[in-house]
Amino acid sequence: MSQKLERILPKALQQGECFKQALTHRSASGKHNERLEFLGDSVLGFVITSALYKQLPSASEGYLSRLRASLVNEATLAEIAVEISLGDYLNLGAGELKSGGFRRKSILSDTLEAVIASVYLELGMPKAQDFVLDLFKKRLKNLPDEDELKDPKSRLQELLQSRGHAIPQYDLLSISGDAHRQLFTAECVIKVLKVRTQGISTSRRKAEQKAALFAFRKVRENVK
Amino acid sequence: MSQKLERILPKALQQGECFKQALTHRSASGKHNERLEFLGDSVLGFVITSALYKQLPSASEGYLSRLRASLVNEATLAEIAVEISLGDYLNLGAGELKSGGFRRKSILSDTLEAVIASVYLELGMPKAQDFVLDLFKKRLKNLPDEDELKDPKSRLQELLQSRGHAIPQYDLLSISGDAHRQLFTAECVIKVLKVRTQGISTSRRKAEQKAALFAFRKVRENVK
Numbered sequence: 001m002s003q004k005l006e007r008i009l010p011k012a013l014q015q016g017e018c019f020k021q022a023l024t025h026r027s028a029s030g031k032h033n034e035r036l037e038f039l040g041d042s043v044l045g046f047v048i049t050s051a052l053y054k055q056l057p058s059a060s061e062g063y064l065s066r067l068r069a070s071l072v073n074e075a076t077l078a079e080i081a082v083e084i085s086l087g088d089y090l091n092l093g094a095g096e097l098k099s100g101g102f103r104r105k106s107i108l109s110d111t112l113e114a115v116i117a118s119v120y121l122e123l124g125m126p127k128a129q130d131f132v133l134d135l136f137k138k139r140l141k142n143l144p145d146e147d148e149l150k151d152p153k154s155r156l157q158e159l160l161q162s163r164g165h166a167i168p169q170y171d172l173l174s175i176s177g178d179a180h181r182q183l184f185t186a187e188c189v190i191k192v193l194k195v196r197t198q199g200i201s202t203s204r205r206k207a208e209q210k211a212a213l214f215a216f217r218k219v220r221e222n223v224k
Numbered sequence: 225m226s227q228k229l230e231r232i233l234p235k236a237l238q239q240g241e242c243f244k245q246a247l248t249h250r251s252a253s254g255k256h257n258e259r260l261e262f263l264g265d266s267v268l269g270f271v272i273t274s275a276l277y278k279q280l281p282s283a284s285e286g287y288l289s290r291l292r293a294s295l296v297n298e299a300t301l302a303e304i305a306v307e308i309s310l311g312d313y314l315n316l317g318a319g320e321l322k323s324g325g326f327r328r329k330s331i332l333s334d335t336l337e338a339v340i341a342s343v344y345l346e347l348g349m350p351k352a353q354d355f356v357l358d359l360f361k362k363r364l365k366n367l368p369d370e371d372e373l374k375d376p377k378s379r380l381q382e383l384l385q386s387r388g389h390a391i392p393q394y395d396l397l398s399i400s401g402d403a404h405r406q407l408f409t410a411e412c413v414i415k416v417l418k419v420r421t422q423g424i425s426t427s428r429r430k431a432e433q434k435a436a437l438f439a440f441r442k443v444r445e446n447v448k
Contacts, residue, residue, distance in 0.1 A: 050266070053262070060259070061258040
């Protein structure tokens with residue numbers, strides 16, 4: 001058991017069947033963690049929502065909602081799973097082991113949710129709350145502000161408007177790749193500032209957001 | 225207070241500020257129920273998920289997920305709100321009152337979530353669980369089986385295949401209405417059975433699902 005996981009996980013749980021099942025991917029056994037993951041997702045959602053609600057008594061519903069989305073998502077859960085070395089304890093089938101399933105974000109994230117469910121089932125909601133809040137402690141102390149949570153296109157537009165400039169122009173430059181795996185290249189142009197950036201991604205929207213992010217950084221740097 | 229709401233709502237809550245805020249729509253006051261609704265949604269999600277998990281120990285994650293979607297959605301929440309006469313107690317602004325906001329599904333559903341949050345905040349999770357399970361008692365006793373939860377197109381296809389027929393054909397017959405309010409008419413054709421049904425809805429997908437539902441009923445009736 002990893003030092004870190006051992007430290008934060010209630011001792012009573014570490015030898016139990018439920019915890020063992022929480023660590024078991026469907027590739028390894030019929031007694032896998034998918035049902036636990038489904039339950040854990042709702043426990044996690046409730047604990048984080050309640051914590052944000054109480055921590056920020058005057059935040060709007062929209063800000064709370066964006067904060068939660070920034071905390072409860074596959075990437076963040078996988079990061080936390082890595083922090084507690086959860087990957088070392090996964091029970092994976094041979095195929096997943098070979099292909100590095102213990103490093104896959106979706107597997108790490110799902111397993112963490114299943115572990116949260118096992119704490120809830122074995123020890124009740126108050127202990128599950130303690131466990132989740134411990135996992136998220138650092139992140140709940142350093143919440144992004146409202147501006148940081150906005151998407152790059154909105155942030156860029158607001159930055160330009162605050163300086164009296166016109167809104168940027170977006171152009172789709174190219175679409176490449178097979179039909180089921182297309183790559184879009186979009187350009188963001190701010191003529192008056194002579195800024196021109198490109199973003200490449202799997203959808204036009206994402207490519208524009210990337211281009212906007214690069215443009216945002218350029219505009220901000222130019223002034224400093 | 226409605227007989228029914230009074231009966232199921234913990235007495236300790238009915239005079240409190242938090243409950244009053246839960247009933248207040250944003251059209252009526254700055255102290256409205258949007259934050260409570262955000263919190264209540266997560267309490268509700270957890271309580272129903274946990275109840276389904278425990279009630280159906282051998283159900284797959286997929287079935288549990290479809291069951292939850294069939295219980296926790298705007299239409300069902302609005303139905304429950306009507307059952308407990310929640311609309312009589314809403315605090316709406318003049319505009320919403322005039323336009324019949326107390327009957328609007330989204331307002332009823334959101335308010336019910338806010339009321340659930342107020343029970344959780346004032347009396348704790350165990351009481352909130354009792355409250356939600358009481359609201360959903362009838363529905364949790366009569367859960368739809370896996371087949372009923374499938375979408376009509378899937379069900380129709382399975383029915384036809386079980387009888388050795390080919391899959392049905394879908395055609396888009398027309399699109400009418402303004403650009404922002406289009407209506408799609410789709411047809412479902414099962415040539416070999418001489419079945420031809422139509423569905424009209426706000427998207428092509430929905431129109432096809434409607435046509436499939438009518439066809440499903442016809443095919444089943446024809447055999448009985």
